[in-house]
Structure formats: structure tokens, C-alpha cells
Amino acid sequence: MALTDEQLLSITESPFKQDFPLLANNPGLTFLDSAATAQRPAVVLDAERRFYETMNANPLRGLYGLSVEATAAIEDARARIARFIGALDDAGKPEASSIVFTRNASESLNLAARTLPQVVGLGPGDEVVISIMEHHSNLIPWQQVCRATGANLVYLRPNDDCVITPEEIEAKVGPHAKIVSVTHVSNVLGVENPIAQIAARAHEMGALMVVDGAQSVPHLPVDVRALGCDLLAFSAHKLGGPMGIGVLWGRKELLDAMPPFLTGGEMIDSVSETDAVWAPVPAKFEAGTQDAAGSYATDAAIAYLERFGMEALEQRERLLATYLTDQLRALPYVQVIGPADGSRHVGAVAFNVEGIHPHDVASILDMSKVCIRAGHHCAQPLLTWMGLQSTCRASVAFYNDKADIDRLVEGLGTVWGIFHGSL
């Protein structure tokens, strides 16, 4: 799908780079690895600092103004995050208490995997359904849960067009399914999975639906009600927030029913020598002092995205992904992995250069200050299933522009030249 002149013009320059100190200060740098971690805008860095300069106190604990202010800042962050993902209560207000802070999406998913088995009474003969395109973070926790409980791990697999079909969903999410946990967007193939259909089937079979939103929440307008899921995990650092903050959203009744994951300070109502009473959610899942500055800075990161609107950012990213895919496909020695239609790639486009190991491709590109990822992308079962050892992956965010992609393509020309003696 070729872009129109008008579309091409709209991605020729990036009005956003000036907001990101690392990009603004390194004009020669081509950052095409946002699927691994996004760059952070100055407003996020400022927020992190502002927290420590103006409201630093241990939230929840203190009975003085400063601590109350810190607590309020975190509650505001929860409310913004809830609104951002459509977690509204019956009155249409953001349901702040449904937002649990963790360290990252991996921890959110581990929290789910360690606590849901107890809720659903997972045991031998039951099934946990995931997809073959899961990141290890949404794969290993369930694999281990299945080994411990005797449940079977079942994989949804996409067809040749990278689609998990309705037939596949019906075949794999059956009456024995107790938990279904699927990534919204694949970090390798870049495709968006039919979460709403999978969730509907899961619920029909009486199973709970967990969604790994690490690659979707930063790039698409996500609405947990539209997805129909029970839990949603994602990381702040992929949407411009700080590293070390993850989110787990959950349906309130489910969060109430889940046992704690970590225990200790802050997560109790009362403790005796022999027992403890858990605090209400979300505190029940937040043992110990939290990264309050990180939560506050996450609020700033989402406020920054909201300034432009996720619909507008998504549209720009689709154009960038389309241009990226088209340019890669135009190189005779490059094979794009995943859909040929670039508009189906949410951020990430995996590819290989014929006969050249992805690590060599990435190293040579690095020498031209082009940053891409190479390896198995923490999705080894997917690559093995596809008969691949490793791939290159370029991924875009809204702050990229056409010139970034052109520099990648030029760098790939250098890679090919070095290996074929024309340089």
C-alpha cells in the first residue's frame, strides 16, 4: 500500500522530537526501537524531579501535609490511567481503585499468574490458553503455573496471514479453559489480535480473560470495556513514562477476589501474631514503599499523549509503519516477517536481510547510529514455530519521521554492500 503525497508529507518531519531531550540533543541518532522502550518527553523527566523537589514523603503512611500530597498525586495518576484505558465505573467516573501499580508488565502478568489459579481453582485437566505469539512475560508464568497445577497449556496459532481466526478461537478456547491470556499486539509480528472475540469466547466457556497490553496501550486507543477483558497489563516505559512502573488493571470484583501477590507493609488492614487482614485493592497488591515519583511521572506521560489524542497518534504511527514496511519490501534482499500490508503493523516490523545474521545487521546499523533490535525478541516459541532463529526488528513511535526510516534503508544498503564486497 503506497502512501499518498499528502500522507508522505505528514510524516516528513516530526514536530514531536523537540519534546524529547534525548532525540533533540542527538539529531544524528535514528531511534527505531520504541517497541523495546520509548523515549521520554521532558515533561516526564520534569515530573519525576518535581515529585522529589516538592512533594517527597512516603505516601499512605504520613499524617502530615506533605505525605497527603504525595498520596493525592498517586491517586490522581490512577484516575488518569483508568480514564486512559476506559476503566470507568457505572457513573462514568474513572475507577482509580482498579489500577494496581507494579514494576512492569512482566510483574503485572506474574501477579495474575500467581493469583488467578486460586480464584478459578486451576487443576489437572483444566486448560490455560495463550497464543504462540506471546512475549516470554506472558508465556513463562503460565507455563510454570501449568507445571505446578497439572493444567494444560494450549496455544492459539495465527494462520498464514497472521490472523487468529474465529475457527481457531473456537477450537482452542474450549469448555476446559479456565484462564485465557493473550497479547493484544505481537511484539514481533506487529499485528493486533482479535481480543474482543477471544474474550467473548473465554467468558462463554467460563474462563477469565487476561490481556498483555504492553505493545498496544502505547500505540492504540485501548478501552477495557470494548475489549471485554478481566485483567490488562502494561508498562509505563513503553509509552514515555519512567522505567520501573507497570500497571495491572482489573475488574473490581475480580481484584477483590484475588489473593495478594506480595505481602508486607502497606498492604494490610491489621496484623496479629497469627493472621493478617488485607487492605482493600489496590493497596492489597502494593506491598512496601512504591515508586511514587514514577507513578506521578506516568501521569505526566499519559497527559502528554492525551494532548494529541491517541487516535491522532495512532494514525501517524500507521503511516510510519506503512512507509517502513513498504521501504523494506522494496529492498530485494530484505524479507519482511508478518503482514505485507504495513498498516497492519502496530509499531513493530520484523525483517531479515538475506544470508546475514540479524546481530551483524544491528551492529553495522549501530555504527551509523541507527538503533534497531535483533534477536528472538523474548518470543522464542514464536520464532521456533515459524522456523526462524532470530530476526531484526525496527519499530516506530509517533516521534519518528520519514528521515529515520530513510536512514535505516540507507544503512541496510551499507550492510548489504559490506557483505557483498561493493563497499
Next chain:
Amino acid sequence: MAVSSATPASLYNPQFMDHVNNPDYNYQMEDPTHVHEGINPSCGDDLVFSVRIGDDGRIEEAAYQGHGCAISQASADMMSDLVTDRTPQEALELCDLFMRMVKGEVTDEDELERLEDAALLRDIAHMPARVKCAELAWRTLSEMLSKDGEA
């Protein structure tokens, strides 16, 4: 921002690429006395290294087979050339020198000259992600000779 001093020309230079594209030691050896496999699971580099130690106690012939990135393959070819006609003890010392070079612990040019072509890989010291690739052959040989692996 830390920027690597390496350029495509400094590491992936014609001399290095010649080891990649026209290796002298990438073949199945007849009657080896030692065979050892080395893998880098995360990159998929896989190398089987063979040597034949002669009656005089020296490495008569060295060869490798397998697949991987250019750095692991070129490194294996350079190493095979270097250790031919050496004693196992000398080879082990060279392995140690190489591994210290790619970790950036040895930069003295005179000392690195002992590594001959393999000294071309000194820039790996600035590319921590690639140290494992460069080391694979040397680690494999070192393991093989240290434990005196079986043929």
C-alpha cells in the same frame, strides 16, 4: 551519549569479511583427535570445533563447522589459522589473551600482535553485546583442551 568508536570500516573491513566469505577452515575434518561443540543459545550460534593433535604434541589441523553471525564465524576461522602448529598450552594462552582483548582488558598492541588476524576483533571490546559471538570459538577450544575432550 556514549558512541562507539567503531565504524563499519574498522570492524567489518575487507580482511575480516574475507574470513566470513572465504573461510579456510570451515569444513568437516577427517580423523580429529578432539571434537567439541559450543553454542550461544540466545543468538543461535552453533559451532563444532575439531582438532587433530599430532605425535609431536602440536595441533596438526584445526577446523570448524556450524552457523552463526559473521563475528562468530570469522573469529573461528582466524582462531583455526592461529592455533595450527601450536601446542595445546600455547593455544590455551592465546585463547586467554583473546578473551581478555574482547573484554577490553588488554589493549597493548605488541601483545595483541600475537593474535595475528584475530586482533582485528579488538573493537568488540566496545560492543558488549557481541563479546559472546566473538568468544564462542575460543571458549569452545579452551573447554576442549582444558578437559582434554574425547574424539
